[in-house]
Amino acid sequence: MLFYPSAELSLSRGIGCSVFSFILLFVAMPGLVGGWPLLFIALIPVLYVCLYSAPRNSFLAGMIGGFVYHLATMYWIVIVLGQYGGLPVWISVPALMLLALYMGLYPALFCLLLSRLTGRFWHRERSIAPLVWAAPVLWVGLDYLRSVLFSGFPWLDIGYGLYLHPQLIQAADLGGHHLITFSLVLANGFILAIIDRQRKAVRWNVSMERRLLLYACAFLVFVFGYSYLRYEVVGAQATRALQAKIGLVQGNIDQSLKWSAEAKKRTVEKYISLSEELLKNKDTELIVWPETAVPFYLQNDPLADHVGNFVQRNNVWLLTGTPMYNITGPRQAQYFNAAVLINPSAHVAGTYSKRHLVPFGEYVPLKQVLPFLQPLVVNAGDFTAGDSAAPLSMGSVKPGVLICYESIFPDIARQSVAEGANILVNITNDAWYGRSSAPYQSLAMSVFRSVETKRSLVRAANTGVSGFIDPVGNVWEETAIFTDSAISMYVPVWEKKTVFNRSGWAFGLACFCGMVSVLIFYRNRE
Structure with a gap:
């Protein structure tokens, strides 16, 4: 499904990529399947949409993909409202659809902002490095917003998909589950960048781009390396507590x-x-x-x-x-x-x-x-x-x-x-x-x-x-x-406190503030 168009990606093809991406994400998450390795590649198609589609088309693609994803993930709302809440099907099913529409707004906003800030819809040879770093900041910033808006409903952020593999998630004691989500989105963007850089027209001597991609690689090595070592050390200490x-x-x-x-x-x-x-x-x-x-x-x-x-x-x-x-x-x-x-x-x-x-x-x-x-x-x-x-x-x-x-x-x-x-x-x-x-x-x-x-x-x-x-x-x-x-x-x-206990809990808030700051700067620059 990935290719390098000579013109802007069509709306139908963008929607197809987005839906495919969110289907992969659904298969990766806990519950029915739990195919967790897909978390490292599931978002590549939707990131591709943001790279090559105009902001409006990216928003629609993200909205439809997010709606399908949350409809599949939270189908149990019908059970809660119907079987135990006593509501008829003609109320409980629309209630699920309304909730899925609301939840779908967040990936839609993600796609809109990412396309606007880093997309190639106006410049075919624009560097991909800004997308690699902007994507996790925007995704986590919007996750944080969802966790506080209207009393908050932070249900099943994508970092939770690694819960069965504690060797990979110990960095959560630094920045919470938001840091794991950030790393997964960064990994998807980094892989897309590697694919993108295989085009013949690309010049590898763009030093800033190469440096930003190396930083992304180093960040991922640190997060998952820290997690592996932390798992071994704390696991041994806990047995002696x-x-x-x-x-x-x-x-x-x-x-x-x-x-x-x-x-x-x-x-x-x-x-x-x-x-x-x-x-x-x-x-x-x-x-x-x-x-x-x-x-x-x-x-x-x-x-x-x-x-x-x-x-x-x-x-x-x-x-x-x-x-x-x-x-x-x-x-x-x-x-x-x-x-x-x-x-x-x-x-x-x-x-x-x-x-x-x-x-x-x-x-x-x-x-x-x-x-x-x-x-x-x-x-x-x-x-x-x-x-x-x-x-x-x-x-x-x-x-x-x-x-x-x-x-x-x-x-x-x-x-x-x-x-x-x-x-x-x-x-x-x-x-x-x-x-x-x-x-x-x-x-x-x-x-x-x-x-x-x-x-x-x-x-x-x-x-x-x-x-x-x-x-x-x-x-x-x-x-x-x-x-x-x-x-x-x-x-x-x-008894020991973690970095998360002291200050790492603010990582999601920091991403949200970073997102707002970038948007203000971008608007002022225009």
């Missing part, structure tokens, strides 16, 4: 039944029964149950006694997800999606309230300003966001909690570690996704929270995927989805 025996339970509770009054007792008894299988050797310090594993208010429900008796009888700590409330006035209360740490004496030792709620799932944005949205509260829930990043404490072990999709936001884990967390615990209810690729995509993002902060992560999901992730990103004891599971493992309790 303090170890804590932690168990987790995957209850596999039917999402449509767990909230019914008659099912509450059966749910608690099932979690207790599965947990006691892990406690026969009396060496497990902490048991972790998933998000809302306790489907009632521990503050006033008689079933709370069953939970208290369990921890006292087994002399164990329990961290579980549960709803909580806080009375704020006459007939007024705040409700929280929370995690509660219960000590062996059956006293609450600490609570954490979810800080990043799901829009239209756990709250309705702007409902005070837009009264017509008020009826949605009945279906969506009306939770209040927590405001504390402080970890819970059980002696020398200080778990930082990530509830549900908080694990896709690097800054939430970083803030928890900054407050003193020495392990991370992700409790979630992935039953909403059904038997789809979403639980595996969510796991991929959780792996990077471990690598960025160099903290072990314990992941307890109602229906899976559950498991243990060590500080260098190895996934241990991974469970199958929709199965009853109870597993335990010694996990390293790590």
